Amino acid sequence: MPDKRSALLANLWDEKKAAAMSEPERLVYRSNLLGSDKRVTNYGGGNTSSKIMQKDPLTGEMVEVLWVKGSGGDSASIKLDGFATLYMDKLRALKGLYRGPDHEDEMVGYLPHCTFNLNPRAASIDTPLHAYVPKPFVDHMHPDAIIAIAAAKDSRALTKTVFGDAIGWLPWRRPGYELGLWLEKFCKENPKAKGVVLESHGLFTWGDTPEECYRTTIDTINAAIEWFDGQTSGKPAFGGAAVKALAPQERRAVAARLMPKIRGMISGAISKVGHFDDSEAVLEFVNSEKLRPLAALGTSCPDHFLRTKIRPLVIDFDPARPDVEAVAARLADDVAAYRADYQAYYDRCRHGNSPAVRDPNAVVYLIPGIGMLTFAADKATARIAGEFYVNAINVMRGASAVSDYVGLPEQEAFDIEYWLLEEAKLQRMPKPKSLAGRVALVTGGAGGIGKATAIRLLREGACVVLADIDATALEVANGELGTAFGKDFVRSIRLDVTSEEDVAAGFASTVVEFGGLDILVSNAGISSSAPIENTELSMWNRNMDILAKGYFLVSREAFRLFKRQAIGGNVVFIASKNGLAASPNAAAYCTAKAAEIHLARCLALEGAEHQIRVNTVNPDAVLRGSKIWTGEWREQRAAAYSMQPDELEEHYRKRSMLKRSVFPEDIAEAVYFLASDMSAKSTGNIVNVDAGNAQSFTR
Numbered sequence: 001m002p003d004k005r006s007a008l009l010a011n012l013w014d015e016k017k018a019a020a021m022s023e024p025e026r027l028v029y030r031s032n033l034l035g036s037d038k039r040v041t042n043y044g045g046g047n048t049s050s051k052i053m054q055k056d057p058l059t060g061e062m063v064e065v066l067w068v069k070g071s072g073g074d075s076a077s078i079k080l081d082g083f084a085t086l087y088m089d090k091l092r093a094l095k096g097l098y099r100g101p102d103h104e105d106e107m108v109g110y111l112p113h114c115t116f117n118l119n120p121r122a123a124s125i126d127t128p129l130h131a132y133v134p135k136p137f138v139d140h141m142h143p144d145a146i147i148a149i150a151a152a153k154d155s156r157a158l159t160k161t162v163f164g165d166a167i168g169w170l171p172w173r174r175p176g177y178e179l180g181l182w183l184e185k186f187c188k189e190n191p192k193a194k195g196v197v198l199e200s201h202g203l204f205t206w207g208d209t210p211e212e213c214y215r216t217t218i219d220t221i222n223a224a225i226e227w228f229d230g231q232t233s234g235k236p237a238f239g240g241a242a243v244k245a246l247a248p249q250e251r252r253a254v255a256a257r258l259m260p261k262i263r264g265m266i267s268g269a270i271s272k273v274g275h276f277d278d279s280e281a282v283l284e285f286v287n288s289e290k291l292r293p294l295a296a297l298g299t300s301c302p303d304h305f306l307r308t309k310i311r312p313l314v315i316d317f318d319p320a321r322p323d324v325e326a327v328a329a330r331l332a333d334d335v336a337a338y339r340a341d342y343q344a345y346y347d348r349c350r351h352g353n354s355p356a357v358r359d360p361n362a363v364v365y366l367i368p369g370i371g372m373l374t375f376a377a378d379k380a381t382a383r384i385a386g387e388f389y390v391n392a393i394n395v396m397r398g399a400s401a402v403s404d405y406v407g408l409p410e411q412e413a414f415d416i417e418y419w420l421l422e423e424a425k426l427q428r429m430p431k432p433k434s435l436a437g438r439v440a441l442v443t444g445g446a447g448g449i450g451k452a453t454a455i456r457l458l459r460e461g462a463c464v465v466l467a468d469i470d471a472t473a474l475e476v477a478n479g480e481l482g483t484a485f486g487k488d489f490v491r492s493i494r495l496d497v498t499s500e501e502d503v504a505a506g507f508a509s510t511v512v513e514f515g516g517l518d519i520l521v522s523n524a525g526i527s528s529s530a531p532i533e534n535t536e537l538s539m540w541n542r543n544m545d546i547l548a549k550g551y552f553l554v555s556r557e558a559f560r561l562f563k564r565q566a567i568g569g570n571v572v573f574i575a576s577k578n579g580l581a582a583s584p585n586a587a588a589y590c591t592a593k594a595a596e597i598h599l600a601r602c603l604a605l606e607g608a609e610h611q612i613r614v615n616t617v618n619p620d621a622v623l624r625g626s627k628i629w630t631g632e633w634r635e636q637r638a639a640a641y642s643m644q645p646d647e648l649e650e651h652y653r654k655r656s657m658l659k660r661s662v663f664p665e666d667i668a669e670a671v672y673f674l675a676s677d678m679s680a681k682s683t684g685n686i687v688n689v690d691a692g693n694a695q696s697f698t699r
């Protein structure tokens with residue numbers, strides 16, 4: 001880590017609180033405290049354990065049980081059910097089955113046989129590391145400040161300098177059964193040691209009480225932070241700055257220009273979502289003298305490179321002479337060169353039984369003066385990959401300030417990346433949802449049909465941008481959907497679809513937030529009603545502006561973006577039955593809706609050769625949830641049919657051929673069909689969702 005500006009870690013242990021807890025609850029408490037500070041451990045990284053005496057459900061006798069963080073999950077939010085529980089006597093007995101380091105992977109298969117109390121949580125690969133440390137409470141963390149020591153060329157000597165005999169050192173060994181035995185041996189030979197630094201990996205600490213274990217972890221990390229402070233004070237990081245960052249707005253503009261292009265090149269069978277980070281730590285690194293040599297060394301901690309790939313792709317960009325078009329033109333070569341490098345690494349390191357080569361594209365893209373782009377199959381993974389690379393930057397900053405930073409030997413890195421156990425974990429992952437990795441923008445997303453559509457697309461795993469003119473409704477919808485589907489998946493942008501500038505800015509923001517766009521749902525709308533002789537020019541123009549011009553502006557921007565991205569695209573218009581069927585006293589609205597429908601057909605024709613599909617959904621009489629049915633329109637429509645406003649829904653139901661009411665969710669279902677690959681071979685189509693109306697039959 002060693003960022004001298006960051007404060008030391010606080011000891012947050014509350015003994016009164018802890019005293020009231022059971023031993024397993026204290027383990028959850030300790031884990032949550034540790035995991036909640038990213039300086040202590042990265043997302044999902046590290047694990048904690050307690051050896052607890054419990055009554056055996058089989059014999060009724062008291063037995064020693066290892067509670068250890070199970071496979072998957074994050075220490076910050078782990079609960080009791082996140083821990084695996086195993087009989088310690090059985091874990092010890094496994095030593096009798098061990099055939100040596102070449103066979104250590106087979107030991108993983110025995111772990112389920114050691115399960116205590118039918119606990120379904122799978123034990124992780126780190127289980128033997130905790131089991132064989134002969135102490136009741138053990139923390140294993142990945143603090144940047146410690147990994148900076150662990151990834152330095154002379155990490156053994158540095159460990160001694162910083163911690164004396166209190167914390168020992170073990171050379172690199174990938175996590176597994178053998179490392180568990182190494183830890184046991186270390187503890188037996190060094191009974192006074194409170195922990196150990198694992199080369200290129202992280203920290204193990206232990207104690208006789210949970211509090212002591214926690215305190216040792218915090219104190220050890222703080223000692224490293226303080227030591228680095230002393231060493232690096234006054235020295236420029238990474239050899240000093242080679243270039244200056246552009247202003248924040250310009251950085252975003254460059255990201256908006258490059259992200260869809262990269263996304264298009266690296267989205268094959270799997271669609272990718274992007275993340276942009278121009279934080280201070282990132283800029284310091286990408287602007288520095290040592291950017292290229294350090295980036296080329298690769299990340300060291302296995303946790304880091306499993307998320308980030310060993311190396312990032314450094315994009316050649318000179319912020320002093322910013323020529324983003326030249327960079328964009330070179331991107332295809334850069335991406336191809338990275339892939340070729342990755343394939344060569346695979347070919348050099350593969351074993352006879354290695355899994356097939358995985359996606360050869362870079363995850364992390366570094367741009368001097370601009371920041372870092374990361375791409376992954378979903379937003380959370382892209383964001384977390386970025387966070388991991390920041391961890392790696394912190395490690396490189398520390399290690400290269402006090403020594404030489406070293407990455408893992410290539411073969412070791414490969415053996416982790418293509419470990420059969422890692423592959424088994426990937427194979428166990430649930431199948432992605434049908435719109436995973438897709439990005440959708442829904443205009444009028446804070447309204448009835450727009451929000452229902454957003455929900456439908458989110459349920460299928462899409463990232464959704466709600467775009468609406470109504471800031472208050474937008475805030476409410478954004479909060480609601482963020483809570484329901486996770487903040488990573490939802491963004492909101494206030495924009496007026498009739499404004500060229502708003503639309504351009506909204507699309508640019510979408511791109512910076514998610515890396516590109518796959519689906520545009522043009523839905524923003526209003527309604528109006530008046531006999532033709534009373535239709536003011538302003539009413540006519542308002543309908544034409546929002547419904548015709550607005551649909552044109554957002555489609556044009558989407559087409560520009562889709563063509564740059566070059567992986568097709570999908571546009572769905574929410575028009576209206578009234579675009580096909582004439583309706584009394586609504587000429588402006590009906591005419592504008594007819595314009596939308598014809599615009600969609602024209603665009604279907606233009607888009608086809610670029611795999612851009614354009615289809616239309618025609619709703620009718622969707623009263624529930626719709627804001628256009630709350631105001632004047634409702635009263636005017638009721639007056640037009642000589643009835644009370646609250647009789648309208650029943651009137652429309654009876655008027656329909658199927659005698660059914662139409663809801664926002666029904667429209668959303670049709671949008672989902674047209675936006676998904678289920679309709680991959682449909683364009684220029686119209687789907688009426690109106691419970692049947694002969695007047696709007698298409699022909």
Ligand code: NAD
Nearest residue numbers: 444447448449469470496497524525576621622626627628
């Ligand atoms: P709604 O009023 O609930 O939602 C429309 C949304 O569009 C609102 O949130 C509004 O703020 C937004 N909007 C209006 N002007 C905008 C602008 N200039 N820029 C950006 N956003 C703007 O209505 P709804 O029923 O959900 O309608 C959605 C679409 O469905 C509209 O195009 C409408 O014409 C069409 N439609 C609705 C029905 C129906 O019965 N509800 C029937 C046929 C067609």
